[in-house]
Amino acid sequence: MSDLESNVEVVAKAAVMNQLPADGSGVRAESPLFHAELEVLAKQGPQQGGVHLRENKLQGHLTLRCNQNNPDQLAAVETVLGLALPIQPLTAVVKGDISIRWMSPDEWLIVVPGEQTFDIESCFRDVMTGHYSLVNGSGGQTIIELWGPDVVSLLKKCTPIDFHPTQFPVGKVVSSIFAKSGAVISRTGEDRFELVIRRSFADYLWLWLQDASREYGLVIEV
Amino acid sequence: MFYIYCPHCGEHREEEEFHAKGQAHIVRPIDPAACDDKAWGEYLFFRKNPRGLHHELWIHAAGCRKFFNMTRDTVTYEIKEIYKIGEQPSVVAGNKLAGNK
Incomplete structure (x- = not known):
């Protein structure tokens, strides 16, 4: 056995930390889109539209x-x-x-x-x-669920990926450019997608998605 | 725009997702301390700029973030071949690798 192989066998115990605050600590968990107040928008915003958005947070x-x-x-x-x-x-x-x-x-x-x-x-x-x-x-990323009859039209504005069902079937996942930023895009249904996005880009992409979905109508859900 | 095949993802993607990383098959000197300034300088800074076939290193930066090699014609921009790191190109100019010294 070479030195390299024997070194690999000696794996140091990794430091694992529970990143969630303990119950009753009073620390509030805030998702990357906390400031957007999606719960309020879900109640007060439009209830019908071509694109539905939900943050699958925390x-x-x-x-x-x-x-x-x-x-x-x-x-x-x-x-x-x-x-x-x-x-x-x-x-x-x-x-x-x-x-x-x-x-x-x-x-x-x-x-x-x-x-x-x-x-x-x-x-x-x-x-x-x-x-x-x-x-x-x-803590570094969050998931946005998008669905509705116009969700593919919306995504086509954001990324060069081909969303035709023969090229992008349900269950496929790609990492790609998304609105000059990046996202991991997966298709969970015929008209249903999930984006994994970076925390630091979450606000930008939230603004982008509102703008890009304006012509279809954006419905926020929780 | 190129339409580039990523050998790790197994499909073609837009050039926007990739970054070119320059000449491929650059061999690092086994003992850098034994190099004179000329040899070390040429290893670090001197690159081929061929007219015709060129072997290049690319990375699928927005996708799987893996490196791979590409043989490209710098005159026609045609992509001749994509092959993984560690593999040797099958499309070469003459008998010698364009990237090897």
């Missing part, structure tokens, strides 16, 4: 990087999450409230309910073997 976002040719690691992921890593490029798998998006040949985005993040991350640390990386990026 989810746990875990970025997993590992080797897709390592059967032990694939089995470990299945043990922890109850669903297998999507090895096929540009695909996503969903089971209940847990989803895994393919990001690159050695990177996946695992989205879990916010309050389960710490438990799942800890479980990964116990079960995963070998050389891997797991990072909790929950």
Whole structure:
């Protein structure tokens, strides 16, 4: 065994921290679109339109990087999450409230309910073997759900991706340019999409989406 | 605009998603300390600028964020071949790699 291989075997215990404030601590969790007051807009804004928008906020976002040719690691992921890593490029798998998006040949985005993040991350640390990386990026991004009859027309304004059903079937996920920023776009239904966007771009994209959907009518939901 | 095939995503995407990273197949000297200034300077700064076939490094920056190689004709802008890092090009000018010294 070379020095490099023996070093890989000695994996230091990773520091895992529960990023959620304890109950009763008085700390308020604010999503990246907290300031937009979507709850108020959902009540007071239009109730009919071609595009519906909802922020799927405060989810746990875990970025997993590992080797897709390592059967032990694939089995470990299945043990922890109850669903297998999507090895096929540009695909996503969903089971209940847990989803895994393919990001690159050695990177996946695992989205879990916010309050389960710490438990799942800890479980990964116990079960995963070998050389891997797991990072909790929950605070850095948020998910926007878009649906409605005009949602494809809206998305066509924002990104060069081809949304024809033959090119972009339900279950596909792509990372691409989105309105000069970036987004991970996945199709969850015929007229239903999810965007994973960066916290720092959330306000800009919120303004952009309001502007781009003006001609169709934008309905905010919670 | 190029319409570039990403070998990792397995489909064509707009050039907007990619960044060109310059000449491919640049070999780092095994022992940099043993290089004289000329050899080190040429490794760091000197690049091919061919008329015709050019082997380039590209990254799918907005997509899977992986590097890959591209053989491109600098006269016609035609993309001749896409191949992964670590692979050798099959489309080459003459017998030698355009990028190798």
